[in-house]
Amino acid sequence: MTGRKDVTGRHLSFDDMVATLGDVLRANGCSEQVAQTLATNCASAERDGSKSHGLFRMEGYVSTLRSGWVDGRAIPVVEDVAPGFVRVDARNGFTLPAHDAARALVEEKARQNGIAALAIRNSHHLGALYLDVESYAEKGLIALSVVNSMAVVVHPGSTKPVYGTNPIAFATPRAEGGPFLFDFATSAMAHGDVQVAAKQGRQLPPGTGVDANGAPTQDPNAILSGGALLPFGAHKGTALAMMVEILCAALVGGQYSYEVDWSEHPGAHTPRTGQTLIVIDPTAGAGNLAPFAQRVEALIQEIRSGGPVRLPSEERYPAREAAARNGIAVDAAQWDAILALKAPAQTVTA
Numbered sequence: 001m002t003g004r005k006d007v008t009g010r011h012l013s014f015d016d017m018v019a020t021l022g023d024v025l026r027a028n029g030c031s032e033q034v035a036q037t038l039a040t041n042c043a044s045a046e047r048d049g050s051k052s053h054g055l056f057r058m059e060g061y062v063s064t065l066r067s068g069w070v071d072g073r074a075i076p077v078v079e080d081v082a083p084g085f086v087r088v089d090a091r092n093g094f095t096l097p098a099h100d101a102a103r104a105l106v107e108e109k110a111r112q113n114g115i116a117a118l119a120i121r122n123s124h125h126l127g128a129l130y131l132d133v134e135s136y137a138e139k140g141l142i143a144l145s146v147v148n149s150m151a152v153v154v155h156p157g158s159t160k161p162v163y164g165t166n167p168i169a170f171a172t173p174r175a176e177g178g179p180f181l182f183d184f185a186t187s188a189m190a191h192g193d194v195q196v197a198a199k200q201g202r203q204l205p206p207g208t209g210v211d212a213n214g215a216p217t218q219d220p221n222a223i224l225s226g227g228a229l230l231p232f233g234a235h236k237g238t239a240l241a242m243m244v245e246i247l248c249a250a251l252v253g254g255q256y257s258y259e260v261d262w263s264e265h266p267g268a269h270t271p272r273t274g275q276t277l278i279v280i281d282p283t284a285g286a287g288n289l290a291p292f293a294q295r296v297e298a299l300i301q302e303i304r305s306g307g308p309v310r311l312p313s314e315e316r317y318p319a320r321e322a323a324a325r326n327g328i329a330v331d332a333a334q335w336d337a338i339l340a341l342k343a344p345a346q347t348v349t350a
């Protein structure tokens with residue numbers, strides 16, 4: 001693209017970041033709409049401080065597109081299957097456009113029926129999940145979403161990775177400020193953070209994972225090469241990881257994390273699995289009940305009255321505000337590597 005500002009400083013505006021990431025994705029086979037959606041998601045995560053799912057993921061998106069594993073031009077098919085249920089076949093495309101295609105129908109059903117579920121199959125999710133629920137809470141709805149990925153997590157006691165890192169994201173409106181939301185992997189650590197630690201030569205906290213023999217390890221490289229992550233919270237996180245698999249594979253008609261086979265596509269990083277989203281309208285039939293958002297606020301106030309606590313989503317909004325004021329800080333080497341992805345891949349000849 002010509003005429004775009006060449007950003008060489010250490011801070012980029014959100015819009016410039018989205019525009020450049022979109023260029024990179026289009027240059028690698030994404031349609032205009034898919035490029036815009038992925039670029040916005042990636043830049044939003046970077047802006048909000050979710051570094052493991054921001055710019056860091058661009059190399060994975062591009063390498064997956066180049067491997068032919070994902071269709072960057074897929075047009076999702078939305079199926080209106082029941083009063084409170086929407087299914088989407090993402091047609092081997094990214095999850096985010098599938099989500100966008102169903103958004104209006106899901107919201108309409110949630111408002112009509114009080115609750116609606118969205119089940120997406122045949123889809124690739126490599127991003128931060130909170131962005132999929134936040135927009136519903138901004139419109140007064142409660143949203144809960146789960147996504148499975150690739151088998152990199154063992155059931156404690158087993159040496160066979162079965163689960164993905166399977167995040168859960170929840171967002172709810174509150175009476176004051178932006179939605180209360182949380183979003184984290186059900187593994188002891190996101191796989192992206194293990195990769196970041198390996199790059200930086202950092203050891204991991206005890207309990208993060210096991211090596212190829214099933215022995216506990218704090219070495220990220222041992223986890224990445226034949227080892228696996230553990231779920232967080234022993235049997236509790238393990239059961240949640242299993243729940244996510246059931247909701248994202250059995251329910252949606254898609255693949256379990258352990259069924260993902262991208263061996264024919266070297267360079268693929270985006271698991272082809274599924275995602276489920278549940279949206280609730282808290283005003284449905286509420287009648288004389290206390291206003292929902294005020295009840296949420298009451299809980300938050302009670303928690304705060306006990307001491308200087310840190311609640312989920314408390315760092316996200318200040319990070320976003322700082323980015324709006326100062327731009328998003330970028331690492332120059334990382335940004336240069338992303339810009340280089342606009343050029344066609346080099347064919348290595350012997």
Ligand SMILES: NC(=O)C1=CN([C@@H]2O[C@H](COP(=O)(O)OP(=O)(O)OC[C@H]3O[C@@H](n4cnc5c(N)ncnc54)[C@H](OP(=O)(O)O)[C@@H]3O)[C@@H](O)[C@H]2O)C=CC1
Nearest residue numbers: 127128129149165167182183184185190312313314315316
């Ligand atoms: N697409 C996929 O398949 C996958 C995506 N991911 C994504 O990776 C991202 C990071 O996941 P993960 O590393 O597990 O998340 P973290 O362990 O970093 O936890 C993040 C959440 O916990 C909150 N939080 C963090 N520290 C505290 C604290 N001390 N007290 C209270 N709340 C706290 C954060 O709030 P705040 O909002 O303020 O930061 C945020 O809501 C997520 O966005 C997730 O969706 C992970 C796995 C797979």
Ligand SMILES: O=C([O-])C1=[NH+]CCC1
Nearest residue numbers: 126149165190191192
């Ligand atoms: O960090 C992670 O665990 C993952 N992010 C996308 C797929 C898995």
